[in-house]
Amino acid sequence: MTILTVENLTVCFPGRRGTINAIEDVSLSVSAGEILGMVGESGAGKSMTGAAIIGLIEPPGRIAKGEIRLEGERIDNLRPEAMRRLRGRRIGAIFQDPLTSLNPVLTVGEQLIETIQTHLRLPRSQARERAIDWLRRVGIPAPEARIDTYPHQYSGGMRQRVVIALALCAEPQLVIADEPTTALDVSVQAQIIALLRKLARETGVAVILVTHDMGVIAETADRVAVMYAGRIVEIGEVADVLTAPKHPYTSGLMASIPRIGERPETLPQIEGAMPRPHARPEGCAFAPRCPHRMEICTRERPEPRGTLTRSVACHLTEEVPA
Amino acid sequence: MLGFLIRRIIQSIFVMLAVALIAFMMFRFMGDPVNSLVAENATVEERDAVRERLGLDQPLWVQYGRFVARAATGDFGLSWRNARPVSTLLAERFPATAELVLVAAGLSLLLGIPLGILTALRPHSFSTQTLQFFSLIGISLPTFVTGILLILVFSVWLGWLPSFGRGTVVDIGWWSTGFLTLSGLKALVLPSVMLCLFQLTLIMRLVRAEMMEVLRTDYIKFARARGLTNRSIHFRHALKNTLIPVITIFGLQLGGLIAFAIVTETVFQWPGMGALFIQAVSFGDVPVMAAYLVLVSLIFVVINTTVDLLYAVLDPRLRVDGARAAH
Numbered sequence: 001m002t003i004l005t006v007e008n009l010t011v012c013f014p015g016r017r018g019t020i021n022a023i024e025d026v027s028l029s030v031s032a033g034e035i036l037g038m039v040g041e042s043g044a045g046k047s048m049t050g051a052a053i054i055g056l057i058e059p060p061g062r063i064a065k066g067e068i069r070l071e072g073e074r075i076d077n078l079r080p081e082a083m084r085r086l087r088g089r090r091i092g093a094i095f096q097d098p099l100t101s102l103n104p105v106l107t108v109g110e111q112l113i114e115t116i117q118t119h120l121r122l123p124r125s126q127a128r129e130r131a132i133d134w135l136r137r138v139g140i141p142a143p144e145a146r147i148d149t150y151p152h153q154y155s156g157g158m159r160q161r162v163v164i165a166l167a168l169c170a171e172p173q174l175v176i177a178d179e180p181t182t183a184l185d186v187s188v189q190a191q192i193i194a195l196l197r198k199l200a201r202e203t204g205v206a207v208i209l210v211t212h213d214m215g216v217i218a219e220t221a222d223r224v225a226v227m228y229a230g231r232i233v234e235i236g237e238v239a240d241v242l243t244a245p246k247h248p249y250t251s252g253l254m255a256s257i258p259r260i261g262e263r264p265e266t267l268p269q270i271e272g273a274m275p276r277p278h279a280r281p282e283g284c285a286f287a288p289r290c291p292h293r294m295e296i297c298t299r300e301r302p303e304p305r306g307t308l309t310r311s312v313a314c315h316l317t318e319e320v321p322a
Numbered sequence: 323m324l325g326f327l328i329r330r331i332i333q334s335i336f337v338m339l340a341v342a343l344i345a346f347m348m349f350r351f352m353g354d355p356v357n358s359l360v361a362e363n364a365t366v367e368e369r370d371a372v373r374e375r376l377g378l379d380q381p382l383w384v385q386y387g388r389f390v391a392r393a394a395t396g397d398f399g400l401s402w403r404n405a406r407p408v409s410t411l412l413a414e415r416f417p418a419t420a421e422l423v424l425v426a427a428g429l430s431l432l433l434g435i436p437l438g439i440l441t442a443l444r445p446h447s448f449s450t451q452t453l454q455f456f457s458l459i460g461i462s463l464p465t466f467v468t469g470i471l472l473i474l475v476f477s478v479w480l481g482w483l484p485s486f487g488r489g490t491v492v493d494i495g496w497w498s499t500g501f502l503t504l505s506g507l508k509a510l511v512l513p514s515v516m517l518c519l520f521q522l523t524l525i526m527r528l529v530r531a532e533m534m535e536v537l538r539t540d541y542i543k544f545a546r547a548r549g550l551t552n553r554s555i556h557f558r559h560a561l562k563n564t565l566i567p568v569i570t571i572f573g574l575q576l577g578g579l580i581a582f583a584i585v586t587e588t589v590f591q592w593p594g595m596g597a598l599f600i601q602a603v604s605f606g607d608v609p610v611m612a613a614y615l616v617l618v619s620l621i622f623v624v625i626n627t628t629v630d631l632l633y634a635v636l637d638p639r640l641r642v643d644g645a646r647a648a649h
């Protein structure tokens with residue numbers, strides 16, 4: 001069952017140097033229980049896509065074009081109060097840094113119970129039980145005792161588990177995890193990813209997993225979207241995309257799989273750097289770096305070809321991929 | 323926590339001993355006190371007798387020890403000006419200053435915190451711009467100028483409020499309060515406004531800056547992403563984090579209020595300790611000056627210790643007991 005559909009989403013930021021598009025024409029979909037990986041260089045627009053879906057684009061940024069549908073209903077034009085009720089309840093978010101994601105002056109229990117009570121009409125005692133239950137589900141030992149302690153009394157990995165519990169405690173249908181392991185020790189990264197995968201299978205929550213780690217994508221995601229300069233250049237089943245990438249940028253990414261924990265600001269195997277939003281070339285944004293550049297590439301922007309579940313935006317790809 | 327408390331108390335004792343030393347030295351710098359105690363034509367024997375009676379013939383450190391011992395019991399000797407016990411003089415004046423400082427501190431908190439929050443939550447609104455503008459004036463005008471302006475407008479032109487004194491006071495035991503009569507309350511308005519203006523603007527600006535900082539943090543973004551209400555995000559999640567540093571500054575400023583009260587008391591002829599101190603300075607009344615110095619320092623030390631304790635209560639990261647990270 002499709003939970004989320006995004007169609008031709010464009011987010012723009014009016015600024016002094018004119019309006020820039022942080023993301024352009026982004027289309028994707030995620031189904032219940034599915035994990036959609038999202039990769040791309042820094043600044044490609046991964047976080048911005050997530051922010052748009054959850055309705056937290058920082059002003060003056062706004063959605064200029066496109067639609068976001070959650071279970072068929074449009075959510076991109078909701079009033080702020082309706083959107084607030086939806087956040088946490090139907091769409092959860094997990095951020096990168098567990099050390100700064102939790103409020104230092106409130107206990108873990110206070111933060112969980114408040115989140116639960118904001119969305120579900122439960123008396124405090126039941127909300128507390130639910131909070132303890134969630135701490136247990138994300139693997140916090142002795143949750144009955146730990147619930148009344150403060151975030152600083154947890155290690156980084158444990159805090160990220162708490163963050164996951166907070167994102168899932170009102171049982172949303174979709175959770176956006178923006179680089180949930182980047183700030184963690186290498187040794188706990190795998191545990192957190194495994195936990196996310198387990199919870200996705202158990203609860204049927206759809207997951208958008210943003211990461212720089214192709215290894216994580218290969219192991220965890222069902223499908224993957226590759227972003228470049230604000231656009232999705234390739235999207236499809238992980239097995240297809242990783243073994244038979246159709247876009248030259250994806251091929252380049254595959255060739256430069258970084259070691260775990262490394263954050264590739266630029267890709268050594270692909271010459272040059274990704275253009276900033278205000279300096280994108282007219283045709284394909286990847287053309288200046290593309291080893292297979294053709295004359296048409298600098299003239300005409302390739303539109304995504306294919307379906308919502310498998311598409312490529314490249315002039316090399318003539319036919320619709322299977 | 324107990325260890326922390328004990329450490330702070332020991333520290334405070336050392337601070338107070340140092341202050342007492344400075345107060346004690348004042349007596350030395352003011353010249354030979356015997357000169358002012360004996361007749362001008364006194365013989366050497368008479369002078370030595372006085373010196374002996376006052377213990378001034380003893381080594382300095384013995385004199386200092388005696389000074390500290392007597393100061394600890396609140397005994398600062400007799401005022402050189404009117405021969406009354408210094409402790410009595412201060413006790414008479416203390417309520418006036420305490421009430422003035424209390425009202426000023428209360429005003430600065432009760433107005434400064436809400437205004438700071440308001441201007442942080444609506445950073446671009448007209449009211450914020452206006453408040454920011456006036457707070458800039460409040461922070462840069464010398465307080466005696468604002469005091470004189472207040473008198474000019476509210477006493478001279480409008481005639482609403484008295485320009486000097488405490489009005490009618492009521493004695494409760496040794497404490498004389500102006501809170502219980504209308505004239506006492508009216509008399510408090512202008513001096514406390516003048517005294518609080520600087521702190522008020524400071525607290526407003528501080529709360530605003532802190533709050534805006536806190537609103538940019540990840541945990542506030544995460545709270546928004548969880549769909550918590552704006553009310554909870556602003557007043558539960560953000561405010562508590564905002565107020566922790568504000569408390570420290572406020573504590574330090576409270577001491578500053580007592581010090582600044584000297585100016586206010588002078589402008590409004592307020593019969594408090596500050597006015598007493600200014601009189602003492604002009605008459606060279608060293609015992610009163612020394613006692614004022616020690617008392618104000620004591621208040622500073624007590625406030626600072628309280629602030630540190632409060633800080634530890636509010637910020638769970640500083641509660642050392644049981645704070646073991648689980649790995």
Ligand SMILES: Nc1ncnc2c1ncn2[C@@H]1O[C@H](COP(=O)(O)OP(=O)(O)OP(=O)(O)O)[C@@H](O)[C@H]1O
Nearest residue numbers: 013022040041042043044045046047048049058277
């Ligand atoms: N507040 C803003 N104002 C203007 N432009 C912005 C703003 N926030 C982000 N952008 C632009 O949007 C684009 C996408 O940024 P985004 O944060 O989504 O990148 P990302 O793919 O998440 O990168 P990273 O891997 O570094 O997290 C960037 O080019 C960035 O410059």
Ligand SMILES: [Mg+2]
Nearest residue numbers: 046047048178
């Ligand atoms: Mg990002």
